[in-house]
Amino acid sequence: MSGPSDPSGSTISKAFSKIDISGNDLPPSPAPSTPTGGRKYALATELVYTEHSDQYDSSSMPIYQTATFKQQSASGGGKFDYTRSGNPTRSHLERHLAKIMSASQALVVSSGMGAMDVITRLLKPGDEVITGDDLYGGTNRLLKYLSTHAGIIVHHVDTTSVDAVKEILTPKITMVILETPTNPLIKIVNILDVSKLSHAANPNAIVCVDNTMLSPWLQNPLDLGADIVCESGTKYLSGHHDLMAGVIATNDSSLGERLYFTINSTGCGLSPFDSWLLLRGVKTLGVRMEKQQASAQAIAEYLEGLGFKVRYPGLKSHPQYDLHWSMARGAGAVLSFETGDTILSERIVESTRLWAISVSFGCVNSLISMPCRMSHASIDAKTRAERQMPEDIIRLCVGIEDVGDLIDDLKTALVQAGAVTITVDGLTAGAPDGSLLGGGVSLASAS
Numbered sequence: 001m002s003g004p005s006d007p008s009g010s011t012i013s014k015a016f017s018k019i020d021i022s023g024n025d026l027p028p029s030p031a032p033s034t035p036t037g038g039r040k041y042a043l044a045t046e047l048v049y050t051e052h053s054d055q056y057d058s059s060s061m062p063i064y065q066t067a068t069f070k071q072q073s074a075s076g077g078g079k080f081d082y083t084r085s086g087n088p089t090r091s092h093l094e095r096h097l098a099k100i101m102s103a104s105q106a107l108v109v110s111s112g113m114g115a116m117d118v119i120t121r122l123l124k125p126g127d128e129v130i131t132g133d134d135l136y137g138g139t140n141r142l143l144k145y146l147s148t149h150a151g152i153i154v155h156h157v158d159t160t161s162v163d164a165v166k167e168i169l170t171p172k173i174t175m176v177i178l179e180t181p182t183n184p185l186i187k188i189v190n191i192l193d194v195s196k197l198s199h200a201a202n203p204n205a206i207v208c209v210d211n212t213m214l215s216p217w218l219q220n221p222l223d224l225g226a227d228i229v230c231e232s233g234t235k236y237l238s239g240h241h242d243l244m245a246g247v248i249a250t251n252d253s254s255l256g257e258r259l260y261f262t263i264n265s266t267g268c269g270l271s272p273f274d275s276w277l278l279l280r281g282v283k284t285l286g287v288r289m290e291k292q293q294a295s296a297q298a299i300a301e302y303l304e305g306l307g308f309k310v311r312y313p314g315l316k317s318h319p320q321y322d323l324h325w326s327m328a329r330g331a332g333a334v335l336s337f338e339t340g341d342t343i344l345s346e347r348i349v350e351s352t353r354l355w356a357i358s359v360s361f362g363c364v365n366s367l368i369s370m371p372c373r374m375s376h377a378s379i380d381a382k383t384r385a386e387r388q389m390p391e392d393i394i395r396l397c398v399g400i401e402d403v404g405d406l407i408d409d410l411k412t413a414l415v416q417a418g419a420v421t422i423t424v425d426g427l428t429a430g431a432p433d434g435s436l437l438g439g440g441v442s443l444a445s446a447s
């Protein structure tokens with residue numbers, strides 16, 4: 001990998017003039033968000049514990065809602081000069097995120113796709129990228145644009161198969177972009193093996209993992225061999241669907257400088273107010289995620305018990321259950337299931353009340369959607385078919401409501417939509433004549 005692309009180096013050297021207590025080059029910040037002395041607390045503690053040097057010892061990090069900063073001399077040189085280049089609230093958030101993402105450096109930008117844009121600007125025309133065939137629609141769209149407008153060669157392969165990745169790996173591959181679990185098919189990618197193989201094929205290859213589905217509470221791709229981890233902060237990190245944000249984290253300071261250079265050059269750094277909101281949201285990540293995934297597990301078991309084909313890594317029936325648990329500390333709170341019929345799926349989605357029909361996930365409220373019509377509609381129907389995306393697939397993003405209420409609401413919707421048959425033994429997935437789902441499985445406990 002080459003060094004920072006700022007020809008003069010001046011912007012970078014100014015912004016990276018501070019070496020933190022651990023010797024990391026980081027963008028300017030009034031103070032590290034971590035207590036000094038090297039003590040590392042459990043993640044639940046680190047999420048809420050921050051230190052900053054506000055002049056009034058405010059408990060909450062202030063919002064530095066300013067575009068520019070007064071300088072002491074005509075040659076500038078203040079810690080901050082202009083918010084596009086650095087802002088105390090944003091820098092504080094970045095240090096806090098670096099700490100919880102197992103990274104030496106984190107950078108925050110205006111959306112998850114903004115983060116992906118910054119990352120893919122590391123590529124040059126002629127570079128080759130390997131990525132999955134079950135990929136978030138927006139990332140797919142960006143990569144398609146880069147392949148048609150920027151001379152980047154993009155190979156979509158089944159990244160859940162290490163052999164498939166191996167087959168296509170050459171020294172020309174400069175970036176590998178992974179998601180695990182994938183969105184929306186909930187397939188699992190072996191980050192460790194793919195990273196090892198990619199670096200063996202090209203030591204300068206950058207392995208980037210989009211960790212949005214699990215968040216740092218449940219998985220740390222940098223500890224598994226990835227060079228960059230990114231997340232849509234719009235999802236679990238913030239948790240309330242009241243902001244858009246993207247996070248990029250790395251342990252490679254030269255990569256960090258190049259990423260920062262793009263953010264400063266293009267002006268996509270997160271605003272002070274949104275940085276403050278995200279900092280606030282991150283504090284409850286652990287409690288939210290624990291509650292959400294416990295409910296997701298119960299809902300996945302309920303639907304599987306009825307006879308639906310459910311995709312969730314918390315279920316023993318998931319074909320990559322062991323692989324998932326070798327990398328992650330939990331199954332997350334997004335699951336999907338199939339009904340065998342697109343119209344039926346549509347009826348189910350439209351019959352729910354507590355489950356809002358919305359794209360996105362990671363919010364305290366539960367959401368339901370049909371990915372092929374909504375979040376992944378930017379992937380054309382032919383490509384979806386080639387990539388075996390079931391058009392009838394329903395995605396559930398579980399929130400923090402009472403799980404009994406969520407299951408009741410879902411059950412009512414399934415009955416209203418005609419997706420289940422009521423028998424003396426309880427509910428069974430499928431129409432009375434067994435025309436859907438091959439007749440389903442009857443479960444008394446499901447009634």
Ligand SMILES: Cc1ncc(COP(=O)(O)O)c(C=O)c1O
Pocket residue numbers: 111112113114136138139179183210212213231232233234235244245246
């Ligand atoms: C896995 C994944 N990555 C990235 C993004 C992009 O994030 P944002 O909407 O914040 O741009 C999304 C959703 O939008 C996503 O689901």
Ligand SMILES: N[C@@H](CCSC[C@H](N)C(=O)O)C(=O)O
Pocket residue numbers: 136138183358359360361374375376378
């Ligand atoms: N219209 C949007 C769709 C956003 S999808 C958001 C999220 N990643 C999800 O998976 O639900 C677009 O075109 O990007």
